[in-house]
Every structure is written in structure tokens, then in C-alpha cells.
Amino acid sequence: MGSAAIELKGITKRFGSVVANNNVNLSVSHGEILSLLGENGSGKTTLMNMISGIYHPDEGQIFINGREAVITSPRDAYDYKIGMIHQHFKLVDVFSAAENIVLGLNDNRKFNVNEVSQRVAQISEKYGFDIDPRKKIYQMSVSEKQTVEIIKVLYRGADILILDEPTAVLTPQETQKLFAVIRRMRDDGKAIIIITHKLHEVLSVSDRVSVLRRGEYVGTLETAKTNETELTEMMVGKKISLNIARSEPKNTADRLVVNNIRCLSREGVTLLDNVSFTARSGEILGIAGIAGSGQRELLEAIAGLQHIDSGEIIYNNPKTGAADNLRDKTPLQIRDLGVRLSFVPEDRLGMGLVGNMDIVDNMMLRSYRRGKGVFLERREPRELADRIIDQLKVVTPGTSTPVRRLSGGNVQKVLVGREIAAAPTVLMAAYPVRGLDINSSYTIYNLLTEQKESGVAVIFVGEDLDVLIELCDRIMVIGGGKITGIVDARRTTKEEIGLLMTKTDGGQINE
Amino acid sequence: MSEKTKHSEPLLRISKRDGLIWWKSWLVRAAAVALALVLCSVIIILITGYNPVQVYSAMIRGSFGTARKFWIMLQNLAMLLCISLAVTPAFKMRFWNIGAEGQVLVGGLATAAVMFYVGDRLPTALMIVIMLAASLAAGIIWAMIPAFFKAKWNTNETLFTLMMNYVATQLVSFFIMIWVPSGSSVMGIINQNSRAGWLPELFGQKYLLNIIIVAVITVAMFIYLKYSKQGYEISVVGESENTAKYIGINVKRVILRTMGLSGALCGVAGFLLVAGTNHTITTTTAGGMGFTAIMVSWLGKFNAGIMVVTSFIIVFLQRGAGEIATKFNLNQSVADILTGIILFFIIGCEFFVNYKINLRKSQKEGK
Structure with a gap:
């Protein structure tokens, strides 16, 4: 039996007292698509960042083709033929697709558009991409940019591909196209990991699925033998409707x-x-x-x-x-x-709230002008803060904790709670x-x-x-x-x- | 490819701490000071051959040796603190006011001008009111010019305020040339005989009035930043301009108002320096305090209470350095090296309060 393309054993990563990954085990073979499923904040991206050399695990080992590997930088990951397609594209806008694809390659060759284009065309044909190598990035749609990112790692000879939430920005039609490409790459013998939290995508594209919950490894299932309800339960930890x-x-x-x-x-x-x-x-x-x-x-x-x-x-x-x-x-x-008019903006900590202020001071943002006099009145905001923490079950050490220390969900509850408390029309x-x-x-x-x-x-x-x-x-x-x-x-x-x-x-x- | 490249875990890794308990963080700071003193001792012995204990006690005597030295230390502390309080609202708003030096200088110049031109023709109380008003106006104007350009055309306030310092220095030179006909370009003590416009001595102490005024400003600034609506607006604008706009704060107005306040307090500092301390003006009246104040403000985390402590540390070190330089007949540079080392450790130890260093685990113990 051949060894797995990549195997993780007992990986643990901590940030201060926060355990982002605890004793995670995972393996993918060549010619297989693995979904890494978990809610936001369950440690999926942290885990993949350790494979791609951005973080280093505190404990545990990584094996590539059966041999132990130590990955301390993205360049090491590249040496091991690991390619990551990030959620936020890392492309230079004013460069063409071809220029972006060879950017950072250190093979002592002169940049030759025709040569690069030819190889890009080969890759495109093999996997069914549709891309013009001479087109500039800023003229591209999101889906085209993603294609460039994928070709970039294939061009570098990646055998193990990690895609971080690849469908988050795509339309349903584009998603189908992407999945077709991913299947073709699998058939070509690549090992593929897709990070996602969308269940129907897991079921439609992957062979196996591994689930993380709050940094803990929950288990791995074969996609054909599972369903949405079972996966949700594994992901959340309890039955929910x-x-x-x-x-x-x-x-x-x-x-x-x-x-x-x-x-x-x-x-x-x-x-x-x-x-x-x-x-x-x-x-x-x-x-x-x-x-x-x-x-x-x-x-x-x-x-x-x-x-x-x-x-x-x-x-x-x-x-x-x-x-x-x-x-x-x-x-x-x-x-x-x-x-x-109440408004919950997209940028919570950059617009809706002030990250370094505590919950009480954030409650006052809209109402601090109330009352005469030059001094602030913190009694009402404090009561409102207590009420929102109580009603929306905000998890916080207290009302005097800076909101940036709260988790994303709790930050959002504070913001939505405040906006609704204003009794909007x-x-x-x-x-x-x-x-x-x-x-x-x-x-x-x-x-x-x-x-x-x-x-x-x-x-x-x-x-x-x-x-x-x-x-x-x-x-x-x-x-x-x-x-x-x-x-x-x-x-x-x-x-x-x-x-x-x-x-x-x-x-x-x-x- | 991977066979050739030998990858090993890095020897040192830095990770963020979750927040130390207060006594542990003070332990780190105490250890830093102790370490700095040990290192300084080695340097003292190597360079000068003196006994470090004697040098350190001389350093303490620089601030506490005699009643006079103690009052001078308090006066220096008050002035540095006053300018630090002046720049704090601007810095809290993330407006990099590097121009306190110039704002203090024009404030002092305004006071000196009133003293010079009015002489002893007005009663003291009225005269002091006019001097104060002139200094406030000068400081405000000097600070509002870059603030206006920032609010209107989003110019870079760091460069703008910095350049205004040079203009202020040249302005002072210019007036001294007019006022001192001999061409010595040194302004003597103004109104030496009549003492017109000099701040009164309280209980026989020349500097006491300055100190009391700064103490009042300190408390007022603390309350203003923490409990007033305007202070709250400053925090919001500083943290995120987008949030400020989102809740309907007029950002431009807050920038202008806050810089006005900053400049006004710098003007007061200039007034105190000329009317209370020096009774004259030179191009170095501010003495670099406009820049040191930035450090005091940052080290004090923009908290007026902590800033009392940080400005004390800096003044104490400066006085101590001066003392050992004269006492041991040392080059002033040696004294500066020593205070530099101590400051470096005090500031540097904050890194260890916020981060910890992980050593590589010894090779695969426990299998």
C-alpha cells in the first residue's frame, strides 16, 4: 500500500492560551479530494497554514510521501510540492496573468511571454481552464483571478493543492466549473484539500471529509456514506435544526x-x-x-x-x-x-465598533451626545451592555473587555444588539x-x-x-x-x- | 529536491502573551532596571574606573541632593509634563504633532514680546493676563495652521508640524535681533529691575506657581480625556475615522478643535517658561522638550497619571547625568550613555511584558 501524499500526526498549535489546533490527524492520498470541514474559527486555516509553511506547529509531525518533513517557510512548502490557493488572492493587479504566474520563480531564466504562455496553455488544456495569459489582473473577474492562482501553483509543479474557501466568491455556475477542474486534477493524481463550511459542496465534490470542531479533530468520513445531518452534528457537536x-x-x-x-x-x-x-x-x-x-x-x-x-x-x-x-x-x-435608521456595516471593527474600547463605550457610540453638559453619562450604556450580554448570550469576561478581544460572533452580537436597541424603522x-x-x-x-x-x-x-x-x-x-x-x-x-x-x-x- | 534542503525548526520563536498579571509585569520591569544598572556598572568600571555605587548615589543626589536641586527637578518635571500633556490629545487622535517645540517657542515669544514692549506700564495682574492670552493665541495659531491643512487637504501633519518648528526658531532669532541692538543676539533678562510680568513667588519659592498650574492641568487633562464627550470623540477619531463618520462625528472639526487645545497648552508651557522660569527667551527655550514630550506621552500610554511617572523618570535621569558629569569630571557623553542604557532597558522590557520567547525543544525528548 502506497503512503499518503501528506499525513499529519498529532498536530497542535497554540496562540497564547488559545488552542487553535489540538492533536489533529489527517491524511490525503494522491488522486483524492479531501474536504476539511468546520465552522469559522474551528482551526481549518491555521492547520493549512502549517502545511504551507506560514506557521510552525508546536507539537506533532508532518509526513510527505511517507517521510517526515519540517516546513518552516513557504519556500520549504514549495520544495515539497505543496501549493496553497488562499481565500484572498495574492496577485499583482497591474501585471498580466503570465507575469503573475512566474513571479517569484527563481529558475535563472529570462521571462519569455511566449514560453510561459505555451506552458500555461498546456496546463489549461489539460485541466480545462479558460484563461488568456496576457490579460491583466485588474481586468479580470474574481473567478478568473482564482484560475490564475490555481495555474500559478500547478506551474510550480505542485502535487498537493490546498484551496481555502474557494467558492466563497463564486456564483453557482462558476462553482460548478471549478469543481469540474478539481475533479480533473484529482484524476491526474493530485492530492487536493478543500477548506469549506458549505455542506452541499462537501457532498458534491469530495471523496472523504475530515471535520474539525473548535480546534479538535472530530473524525473522517467517506462522503458517499454520510449526509448533511450527520456532518452538521459532527461540526456543531449537537443536533440543531x-x-x-x-x-x-x-x-x-x-x-x-x-x-x-x-x-x-x-x-x-x-x-x-x-x-x-x-x-x-x-x-x-x-x-x-x-x-x-x-x-x-x-x-x-x-x-x-x-x-x-x-x-x-x-x-x-x-x-x-x-x-x-x-x-x-x-x-x-x-x-x-x-x-x-440602523446600520450594521460589513466592517465591524473598522466602522461599526471601536476595537480598543470596551462594550460600554461601544454602546455609547450612537448615543453619547445625549444629555446636556460636557461629561459622558455611562450609566445607561452600561445597563444596555448588560442587557445585550444577557439577552444575546455574549461570551465575554465582562463589560470592560475591549471588543477586539471577543470572538467574531460575539463582536457581531454586540453590534447588532446595539443597532436593534435603537428601535429602528x-x-x-x-x-x-x-x-x-x-x-x-x-x-x-x-x-x-x-x-x-x-x-x-x-x-x-x-x-x-x-x-x-x-x-x-x-x-x-x-x-x-x-x-x-x-x-x-x-x-x-x-x-x-x-x-x-x-x-x-x-x-x-x-x- | 527535499532531500538536499535540510529544514530544521527555528531556534527561537516569538509568541504573544495573553496579558501578564500586574505584579509579574512589574517584576519584569524591575528586573530590566536591575539589569540596566549592572550593565552600567560594568561600563563605569571599564571606562572610568570609578566605584559604580558612588556614581549611582551621585545620580540620586542630582535630583534629591539639596533643596535647591529638588526644586529644580520639580520645575523641570512640571515643564516636561506640561508639554507632554499638550501633545497627548493630538496623539490620542493619531495626529502626529511633532511641532510642540515650535508651539512652545511661539508661546514664549508672545510672552516675551508683551514683557518687552509693555515694560512696567501696566499693573502686574493685568499684564500677566495679557501675556497669557498672547501665548495661548500664538500656540493655537501655530498648531491650527497644520491642522487646517490636514482637515482641508489631508496634508501630512508630521512634516508640516516639524517644519513649523524651524519657522518658530527663526522667528525668535529675528525678534531677538530687533530687541537686542548691540548685535550680541543674546536677550538678557527682561525687565530685570522692575520684574514686570514676572510670575510671583509663592511662599518664597520661585517655581511653586509653575508646579501648581501644571498639577491642575494634569488633573484636568485626565478628566477631559476620560470623562468628557470631547475626549470620547478624540478616542473614536483616533481609533477609526470610519467609525467616527459612521456615527456622525464631524472629523474635521474634531481635528481642528483638538489641535487648538494642543497648541494652547504648548502656549501655556511657553508662557510659564518665559514668565515663570527664565525671564528671557532664546531659540533653545523649549530645549528639545517638545520632542521628549512625545516619548513621555507614548510611554505613559496617553494616560495623564502614568505620564507623571514617565516624565519623572526622564527628568531624574537627565538631572542625574548632569550631576555625575560635573561631580566626577566626566565627559557629558559618558553620562548620556548611561542614561541611554537605562532608558533602553525600561522601554525595551515592554517587549517581554507583551511577548514571550520559546526556545526550540531539545531534540525529540521522550520519543
């Missing part, structure tokens, strides 16, 4: 009417082009789209953080009945108008479950549904199409800064949304 109780919208009214808004960046690039839609109270409006298609700009335009070049945003005040235009107003002016949330474990994610979904049922107009920007379809009432698809369609979430399919996501006629968007 993954259902979102979606209610029918009641008493809807047009709360926020966006008419033909258009935003340009400082450099004159079109960020949002002729965007129109209506957000209704008592309803969740989902926004789907490839990352960077204008979602952030749209929410920031509504919140008064993005300059709007033309169009209008009308807010129908349920108390006064007035219709106010929010365009060209600062966040403070919007609040002074009596608009109760419009609640915008951008990727509110990104980086959260399954339980926390469902807590957030339930909170959003509760808000909807109490008559709030909820706008939810998401990336998981399955969740969008289950949670929202209507889904608006944005592509290249344009609205490419608004569909009824109860009747649509993933494929329909996927097609709308890519339906952009050359509308270049600044990423």
Missing part, C-alpha cells in the same frame, strides 16, 4: 424609496448606476451579488456616508407622515430628521453572519425576522444564496453597480439568482 421560520409580511408600507441614484468614486468610476428600489416595512429585502458589486456603496449612500451624484432617497416617516429626501445629508442630519445589515458559527448565525437570522415582524424595513446583504432564499421576502440582485433584477424569494431558484448576478454588460466596478 437549521430552519428559518419565515412569516408572511404584514402591514407593509413603502418605507424607503430609492429613485435612480448614481454614485461616482473620486476617480470618476461609476459605483452605483441608476439604482431604484423600495424597501417596505414588515419585510426583509435581500441583496445578492458578487462581492464588490456595489452593495457597500449602496448601504453607505443610504446611511449618508457616500456622496450621491444624482437621484433621491425618500424616507416615509411613519410618525409624522412626512417624506424626507436623505440625499446629501450627513448621518447626524439624518438622525435629526427623526429617521430611525429601517435596519440595514451587510454580511451580518460572515465569520459566525452556525448557532450564532441562526441567532442573527432570528433577530432579523423578529425585527421584520415588529414592522421594521430590513435590508439584508448576504452571500449564501440558500440563506437569502430562505430568509428574505424579496431578493434584489446587484451586478456591476446596477440592479439586474428583483425576485420573489419564495419562488426563485439559486440558478435564477446566479444568472442575474453575472448579468452585467461590461459595467466595470471598482473593487
